[in-house]
Amino acid sequence: MRHMSFMLTREAVLNQTKTVTRRLGWWNITPGERLQADYKCQGLKKGEHPERLGEINVVSYRAEKLTEMLADPENARSEVIKEGFPHLTPEEFVTMFCEHNGCTPETYVNRIEFDYGPPRLSFQAIRHALRDRKVFPSPHYDSTDPKVWAEECVIIQKLAAGERLTIYRHQVCLSQERDEYQMAIAFDWSTKTRPYAIPETDHVIKRLWGRMVLRPVSCSGGYTVLQFTPAAAKALNVKIVNP
Numbered sequence: 001m002r003h004m005s006f007m008l009t010r011e012a013v014l015n016q017t018k019t020v021t022r023r024l025g026w027w028n029i030t031p032g033e034r035l036q037a038d039y040k041c042q043g044l045k046k047g048e049h050p051e052r053l054g055e056i057n058v059v060s061y062r063a064e065k066l067t068e069m070l071a072d073p074e075n076a077r078s079e080v081i082k083e084g085f086p087h088l089t090p091e092e093f094v095t096m097f098c099e100h101n102g103c104t105p106e107t108y109v110n111r112i113e114f115d116y117g118p119p120r121l122s123f124q125a126i127r128h129a130l131r132d133r134k135v136f137p138s139p140h141y142d143s144t145d146p147k148v149w150a151e152e153c154v155i156i157q158k159l160a161a162g163e164r165l166t167i168y169r170h171q172v173c174l175s176q177e178r179d180e181y182q183m184a185i186a187f188d189w190s191t192k193t194r195p196y197a198i199p200e201t202d203h204v205i206k207r208l209w210g211r212m213v214l215r216p217v218s219c220s221g222g223y224t225v226l227q228f229t230p231a232a233a234k235a236l237n238v239k240i241v242n243p
Contacts, residue, residue: 001034001035001036001055002033002035002036003035003036003037003038003041003050004021004026004035004036004037004038004041004056005038005039005040005041005042006018006021006037006038006039006053007039007040008084008100009021009083009084009085010039010051010053011084012084012085013037013053013054013056013084014053014054016054016116017081017084018082018083018084019082019113019114019115020079020082020083020111020112020113020114021083021112021114022066022083022097022109022110022111022112023109023110023112024101024103024107024109024110025110026061026110026112027110029058029061029110029112030058030122030123031058031059031060031061031123031150031153031154031157032057032058032120032121032122032123032153032157033057033058033122034055034056034057034058034119034120035055035056035057035058035114036052036055037052037053037054037055037056038050038051038052038053039051039052039053054116055116055119056114056115056116057114057115057116057117057119057120058112058113058114059113059114059115060112060113060154061110061111061112061113062110062111063108063109063110063111064108064109064111065105065106065107065108065109066094066097066098066103066105066106066107066109067094067105067106069090069094070090070091070094070105073090076090077090080093082113097109117161118161120157120160120161121153121156121157121160121236121238123148123150123153125236126148126152126153126156126157126236127147127148127153129235129236129237130148130211130213130232130235130236132235135212135231135235136211136212136213136231136232136235137210137211137212138210138211148211149204149207151204152204152207152208152213155204155205155208156208156213156236159214159226159227159228159238160228160236160238164225165205165214165225165226165227166224166225166226205226209226212229212231212232213228213229213232214226214227214228214229214232215227215228215229227240228240
């Protein structure tokens with residue numbers, strides 16, 4: 001397990017209120033990776049040991065300029081709170097970050113989102129579990145790469161963590177992919193404690209359905225709840241949560 005330092009946000013990590021961190025490095029990180037959060041990892045004196053703050057799960061990462069965060073004032077305020085600096089304005093946060101890291105607001109940084117839940121399945125573990133093409137065939141309707149996509153792994157991670165996947169077939173939208181318009185169905189993720197929505201196309205869901213990884217388990221009022229197939233749950237070593 002790799003270690004990540006949180007010198008400036010120790011209390012926010014201990015309180016589990018910090019869920020985003022921006023770094024100039026860590027480009028080889030992967031969603032689902034488990035990290036050890038430390039107060040500091042370098043500059044320790046002889047005999048000193050890192051103060052462990054807890055373990056975190058990487059949810060996502062992306063490259064962005066600091067100026068992009070400032071483009072939307074409402075989102076900028078939310079990002080500063082997620083970063084663990086509720087006492088700073090977005091402009092003050094960007095200034096502080098640049099001074100601390102020796103960069104400019106135009107520098108591309110790595111925005112990493114994480115949570116404090118139990119360990120998530122890694123992409124490697126998911127792809128290994130679904131490697132048997134006799135049990136989990138490649139989607140026949142799709143001529144693209146038969147390997148399990150990263151987007152598919154994210155869906156599997158969320159479902160394995162106990163989140164709920166519901167398709168509402170009346171919310172239909174259009175998405176443009178590879179210069180071709182495809183019909184897509186919007187769906188929502190929700191948890192028991194914090195409901196939220198993630199707009200997505202149904203393309204990834206179709207692939208998992210075609211692989212015999214997902215199956216519908218209930219349908220009511222236009223809502224279809226999807227869950228792992230018994231074979232997928234066994235291969236991934238996860239429990240099937242009743243809808």
